[in-house]
Amino acid sequence: AQKITQTQPGMFVQEKEAVTLDCTYDTSDPSYGLFWYKQPSSGEMIFLIYQGSYDQQNATEGRYSLNFQKARKSANLVISASQLGDSAMYFCAMREGTNAGKSTFGDGTTLTVKP
Amino acid sequence: NAGVMQNPRHLVRRRGQEARLRCSPMKGHSHVYWYRQLPEEGLKFMVYLQKENIIDESGMPKERFSAEFPKEGPSILRIQQVVRGDSAAYFCASTLRQGDNQPQHFGDGTRLSIL
Numbered sequence: 750a751q752k753i754t755q756t757q758p759g760m761f762v763q764e765k766e767a768v769t770l771d772c773t774y775d776t777s778d779p780s781y782g783l784f785w786y787k788q789p790s791s792g793e794m795i796f797l798i799y800q801g802s803y804d805q806q807n808a809t810e811g812r813y814s815l816n817f818q819k820a821r822k823s824a825n826l827v828i829s830a831s832q833l834g835d836s837a838m839y840f841c842a843m844r845e846g847t848n849a850g851k852s853t854f855g856d857g858t859t860l861t862v863k864p
Numbered sequence: 865n866a867g868v869m870q871n872p873r874h875l876v877r878r879r880g881q882e883a884r885l886r887c888s889p890m891k892g893h894s895h896v897y898w899y900r901q902l903p904e905e906g907l908k909f910m911v912y913l914q915k916e917n918i919i920d921e922s923g924m925p926k927e928r929f930s931a932e933f934p935k936e937g938p939s940i941l942r943i944q945q946v947v948r949g950d951s952a953a954y955f956c957a958s959t960l961r962q963g964d965n966q967p968q969h970f971g972d973g974t975r976l977s978i979l
Contacts, residue, residue: 753906782965782966784967784968786970792953792972792973792975793970793971793972793973794907794955794957794970794973795970796967796968796969796970799965799967801965840906840907842907844966844968850895850897850912850919850920850962851897851909851912851920851922851923852897852899852907852909852957852968853909854899854906854907854908855906856905856906857905857906
């Protein structure tokens, strides 16, 4: 079974609007971390936001927030006030506590911000 | 720039040649991870190393691929007798400690092209 599922291959959003990128995960480990990365067309991987499995509150970093619903095993990324520079590929990833070396990545969502 | 440094940024090899990819982790980081990204896909874990030790190589192909992280110098991912299917982007990441709450900081990647 896929450990990280991103069901939206592509998304469009109007500039200045908010957008939600979906991510569901599968683990039996009670301790895990969830991460979102941005990959612009230039190719580098940029860390955006982290959510721990024991965190009581949703993580926020500037215009990025993580809608963490533990019972549903979802960790959706919300980008507020979209900017043209937000156009990129976005990856959800997980590191499990019992296997805290590697990250498992989803297949990504391509976000296009329209002017 | 104190980030993760990878070189070369682009590497072209003919079938049968060897490819050597280098990664210098962030200053003070002793945990290094290698990932491979095929076009339009997410990153796939290859190997996790700590100084002079391979911790997890579950994602490494059994033949032709090897990795090291010596006491001094960068981590090296080595691909012998390259084939067309090795064409991909190879990313290195590093962390300060092991643990699921540690975001992995990525380098800009090496784009390997096999002629």
